[in-house]
Amino acid sequence: MADINSHIEIGVTTGPIRGSRKVHVAAKSGSGVRVAMREIDLEGGEPPVRVYDTSGPYTDPDATIDINKGLPQLRREWIMARGDVEEYDAREVRPEDNGQLGPDRSGGVPGYPNVVKRPLRAKAGKNVSQMHYARQGVITPEMEYVAERENLGREMLRDEAARFEARNDGQPWGATLPDYVTPEFVRDEVARGRAIIPNNINHPETEPMAIGRNFLVKINANIGNSAVASDVANEVDKMVWSIRWGADTVMDLSTGRNIHDTREWIIRNSPVPIGTVPIYQALEKVGGIAEDLTWEIFRDTLIEQAEQGVDYFTIHAGVRLPYVPMTAKRVTGIVSRGGSIMAKWCLAHHKESFLYERFDEITEIMKAYDIAYSLGDGLRPGSIADANDEAQFAELYTLGELTKRAWAEDVQVMIEGPGHVPMHKIKENMDKQLEACGEAPFYTLGPLVTDIAPGYDHITSGIGAAQIGWYGTAMLCYVTPKEHLGLPDRDDVKVGVVTYKLAAHAADLAKGHPAAKVRDDALSKARFEFRWRDQFNLSLDPDTAEQYHDQTLPAEGAKTAHFCSMCGPKFCSMKITQEVREFAAKQNSDSYLASENIKRDTSDAEAEEAREGMEKMSEVYRAKGDKLYLPEGEAE
């Protein structure tokens, strides 16, 4: 049994990602906003490559990390400077918040030692949402931060463009990716509801980020205790671990006991937005009996979590009573936990969902803390058989209706999407969502493109995620190899994050993001030039890349060797290509034209002439021998 609010030892991974340095870049405006980024140093005189960095202070060697104290409050000043918030006495934490733990907290996790007793909320009549500011024409420091953060690739591009002739030749499916992201562009996207910046005023530790179709595709990692496995240290470690590898937001999906305390530890130490599904905790408060849920208990849970700093809430307000019977003939019925809770409540009371009926009251809470809606897809398909059915789309249209109601109050909204969908039905999901929800950001789980590969569902879903990200989904919720089978451990979290990071990046490439290709080109150039260390460091997971390489060729010398284990030193296509390239460069233009003539299906006489030119060049080449590099001066 642990003491209440005791300091605990939680081991999290800190220190730079290998081959990278943390840099802080000042926003162009001179406002003092400084944006954290990661820079990868390269060998061979290549300029460093800057990449988007979600890892927060944990990868900054200059930062002091103390899990018991939490992260520095980057945004506190910005929030206070707006003059529209007030401190007040927090709601008292009750035993049921942690699963009916009594005062002795038997079986509980330690309470967070540094709890905020006086949280912030909007002053009466005020709205502190980023959407509200945006619609007033105000560019916040959060928007500045986002602009700088999203831009880095484009700045690199300006330098690299000449070398790689990077072309913006993607298929954006209606997205409008700007050549350069200005704070004004961010403001406009947020004002139109096409992007959100989730950041509760009680979570000032966040580094602001945007979720929207005209920004980089983001990914979310789910963590959290369940009733059969619970350990706060593990969950904090998983959060830090997931952002190290690229999670843009983290959802704490804890159920069972200790929900309140687990969340507090996570939020205080998270530099990325945290999302939750408040109905999970509300259900715990009524002993797991869905029909005993009430609006009052749910509302109280929202306040509890709002004060802790949750940045977005999944609200399953689209699970309306009339839609429930539509799921009865499905192969897998309702697979969303929130959806099934609300379906059961609706049926038991034979009443319309209180989430739907009280939606405007929820919105009032959202705007007092700047919490974004993540409108839950409680009726998402749980199998290929159920994809794109009546129940799913009935709910989607209701989410569209609710989006407009939230927007009327300047509250930020994103929309959750499926699930299990075969490839040919993915685009319909995106198209219908854009139309029904007025381009509010889409946030999908996968989708999984087949049901037959449990143990590999990070891959079945990564396939769907890459596609729907390409079509316009703004954030992809990861799936780990343990999906459908068990709770992800640390390794699963990493595999899930890296898989989704590569899917999101593939989507950026296909959309024609002006900067996405820079990293691919730098890595491919390093690969071609046998700069092994650069290849590792530029990859999404340098540690695994190096480890795999070393399994076959462990010697340190092999890191600079001009060959690899696939072919060995003598027989290497990359090495041969290098010769081809050098030889091609040395060809005189006569000979090149001779080759060109053959290509153009020349007459016999011309071909004969060409053949003579070739034979001449052939002699030259043979005379110089089979050398890979000719000494200086011998060229030509």
Added chain:
Amino acid sequence: MADINSHIEIGVTTGPIRGSRKVHVAAKSGSGVRVAMREIDLEGGEPPVRVYDTSGPYTDPDATIDINKGLPQLRREWIMARGDVEEYDAREVRPEDNGQLGPDRSGGVPGYPNVVKRPLRAKAGKNVSQMHYARQGVITPEMEYVAERENLGREMLRDEAARFEARNDGQPWGATLPDYVTPEFVRDEVARGRAIIPNNINHPETEPMAIGRNFLVKINANIGNSAVASDVANEVDKMVWSIRWGADTVMDLSTGRNIHDTREWIIRNSPVPIGTVPIYQALEKVGGIAEDLTWEIFRDTLIEQAEQGVDYFTIHAGVRLPYVPMTAKRVTGIVSRGGSIMAKWCLAHHKESFLYERFDEITEIMKAYDIAYSLGDGLRPGSIADANDEAQFAELYTLGELTKRAWAEDVQVMIEGPGHVPMHKIKENMDKQLEACGEAPFYTLGPLVTDIAPGYDHITSGIGAAQIGWYGTAMLCYVTPKEHLGLPDRDDVKVGVVTYKLAAHAADLAKGHPAAKVRDDALSKARFEFRWRDQFNLSLDPDTAEQYHDQTLPAEGAKTAHFCSMCGPKFCSMKITQEVREFAAKQNSDSYLASENIKRDTSDAEAEEAREGMEKMSEVYRAKGDKLYLPEGEAE
């Protein structure tokens, strides 16, 4: 040092895949052709599910496996019965066939103890290709086998259709998937060149299979020694291991020494077609110096491999001299080994490729043994930057020209494709291939949709593979996690195969294959009904699925428990859905109509009436309590 042609101990994995039985199904014609399949037994009174089986006799408990003797010669009788082949004295094996090993074979692998001294070839003037028979209107036993094998899912569908209401609602992009595969359909597809049945008459151990856009999407696994790592036992084990998990063909890409002997061990023990890249061995014979290659050495290598029984040859005849300079400005030049060898040869001699110039002579060899062309894409892009460029498509058009030349001689052809391609450029590859190559089967490596994830390239390529498979690619060449980094080990081979199997299946689903969805539906139904063992057994990798499940809930009782570790026993969406479903089934039609009315945005008066109905039903539900299953008779 091993003895020549000695028996060796090679451990391969045998025994049934868990939860499955080997069955042999007689072809409808009564011809005696019996097709091996796998049947998965289910619990709860569910009928068994039959699945396509690539694993050969290794998973048949009744088969005697002796690696030193090789597999039974299933097709020998069929081949001899056609009366168009003759035995002759095989070409003498020379030291250079195994990398200059002298008579003492120092450093070599053991020779195969049971070498065929009198191989088969077509009698003078005869053509023994399946395409030739097909064009003569002959339905071979091989075609019968293929029809039965491809059909199994459709037969299941006839039984299952009522239960799952499986709909054929895919997007086939011009493919024409029949409701039922007849031997005549197979013959017609082969005759048109739209499908191939690769099976050299000297590899009678194969179980015939088809590669074509109107059949199930197939996958290939690459194995083989390299100059830095060589062990015949490992390679045979990897071959057996890869077909256990679903590889439809295997390519032996060995380089370095021992190429001939390694291949012999593999072919004699392989029930799936074996492909090779003969230029690799030819290069070894000239000490690795590309410009020393000659047509005579290459031709001799083709005969050597034809006599051993290689079923398809990758021939890089599209790497023409004029295309080579087109690669000079690429980020990654030429990455195909075969392509770079031929490019170097062309440049060094400044002559057109001997593969291109001697193409018709190669075709003569192909038709004497029924070896299929796999026309290699030697200029495929090795990076996102180089995708869909001039060099790549110049070569593709030449492959189209060569396809028609091979078809003129009734020789089977498939076309190899890239490589590294961002998502928005994938479909162009498929469309151009179909047009340029007259619908000859496309066989692609991935493609990888980003370059930045070494260590995860089975996934970056699985994303591209699923898409191009959907668009019409007939066979997907797997990529393992070690791609770009090292040689795959046994675990990598399995991960690569399962990843590609799920990608191929996702493609079948999206194309609307009439039977693909049956397995998804059976698995999802098992998942929904908490038949854990069935869920494992129906999955592509039952062992991993169970292992992941057991990491959180190892008890045997949990295999039948109506909950899982993600939510625990009290809080389970699937369980709640079950209640919803039962409750919905119990609703009287009045109440259901009441719900329907709300959905239709009814007037206030109607809504009031509906509300009353609901409250009544609500009382009924509460009165019956919160029971998951009502005792018989209490229903209604």
